[in-house]
Amino acid sequence: MSNDTFLPYVYNGGSFEQLYRREYPNLVAVARALTGDRHDGEDLVQDTMVKAFVNWDRIRRYDKPGGWCLRVLTHACRDHWRRRRTRARFLARQRNTEPSVEGPGVEFVAFWQAVRRLPQRPRLVVTLYYAGDRSIADVASIVKVPEGTVKSDLARARVVLMTELGQ
């Protein structure tokens, strides 16, 4: 959760810089969770922020420019995921490599690996909720599904992940 101090009217009339500082940590967490790679995640976040900058005149009038960024980012991650899956299959045929993730402890790495094995929508929902630190309403708005669907996705994913991780 952001620890910002008093920032009313921050976006509509606020600065791109504030959006950047506020949203970056959650965006990078979502990107890392979805891609499994810190550098790829950071690159995707940067691409997203460039898009936000280019369209800032329009985006700053939105209620939640951060939601716009997350939507753009998750689409970019999905495309990246597809490209990487193709590349990974190719590499797997060439040599036996284990993807590495920097930073988090082994239990968290295992958790996010398990999340990435979930079907697309629950994967996105879990990532936005836990890595993106978004409310259920926000997640529903970004994924464009009813809040009830988000809740049921979270509940089902919880069961799957707990089983998967050997709880």
Add this chain to the structure above:
Amino acid sequence: MSMKQGPLSPWEPDADAPEAVVFDRFARSAGASLRSEAPESGLTTIVREGNRKKVQRLATEVGVIAALIVSGIALFEHFTTSGRDVNIAPVDTIPSPTVAAPIVSADDATIDRWIADYTGSPIGRAAGDPVKFGIMMPSLPYSQDLSAAANYLNEHVGGAAGRPIELNICTASLSECADQFAADPAVVAVLENQWMGESIGAALAGRKPLHTTHSSNGTTGVAYYPTYFETVNAMAVQAEKVTAPGDHVLVIDAADERGDSTTGTVFVTPDVTSILANRDVTIVHASREEAITDTIRNAGSIDASAIVLALPPVDEFQIHPFARTACDDLATALDALSLRPAVIASGCEPHEGWYKVDVGLNETAPDLQSGALAITTAMPGLGNVKGSPQNRQNREVGALLAVIRLVNQVGGPAQATPAALDRAMHEFTGPLPLGAGVLNCAPTGKVAERVQPGSCVRFVDVHQFVNDRWIDQPPIDLAE
């Protein structure tokens, strides 16, 4: 790695907590483990890359338009040259207008006189050594508009203090630009229009005054920016003026959702309570889900003598979409309930009897309307820039004029040291409200106590819509 091998023990054993709660706690930690702060270098890269893309996009648009024009001309030539009958007399045609008519009809002499009166620069062409303004990583429209403004001022209204204005546009890194500006004694101030006031302020570290035209939560250097935190306080003062002690005042906080969506902070409530201390105040938060008719009824405020519709008081192009809805809903609700309280709002469409409180940031403020808007409309080129002249370039040009005024006020560029401009900025009262970074030049007093730290604005304009026109009311002095 198999997840079922070995005890990974991601969850702390906790006999008292249900599994789902323990999982939730763990998953949130897993999310937190992936977060990292935004890198300082990232912003510069994003701005540079974004500006490059904007230029590319503009070039593409221009190319497409040019191609269409060339194709059109070729087609026209084809049809007019084939089968032309030279014996038919040419028909008179009326050229169709291709440029939008200016929205302000003031002539050049009037505009020049206004600028000269406001800035203190002499009418006529500027001459002598240039007075430089550092411009940090500008967007294309900002760069174009500011250049057009500088050219106009140099040609017609004596630049800055009679000397030509030179814009020193820097696109290097923030620290490089800051060092470059700081080392150049001809640079009197640095201007910035929307993105990086805090970072630039930090890079300049007080070595040059910075004027940034978009608000921020304060700056770490010596910087000035327009503020709009005062409007809601001024609304409450106006409510106090039009009511008597003990009267019921309803404050509808229509900005609540906005505040909540960004910080979770409700930012109107505590301020107006203290300002309206001797009134019977009810504060409610407007909601998209509830009609304002019900909001008023549920708040038991049918008897309210005044209603403050507290809205995000930003300019007309940035106003929160909900704000407009709230204005219209309130008007409808008052009709439905047959209520006629005094209504104090900002940014609403005119309604008979309603008050408009206007801190001067928005382009409808009288001084900006007669000045900056006229200038940006009249300046060659500005009317053709996308988004101009009705968009935010008015404010940017207004900011340039404000700084020129201060340069003149302190005795010219030679006397315009950062310290001298600081002092001048502290005494600045408008029409463009300015704030000053870490400096606290806010007026004191019960109304001003909630003013954003560093805000230098003092007077807030009030107008009332009577018989289809806005009537000026005495302005509110936040220092009272």
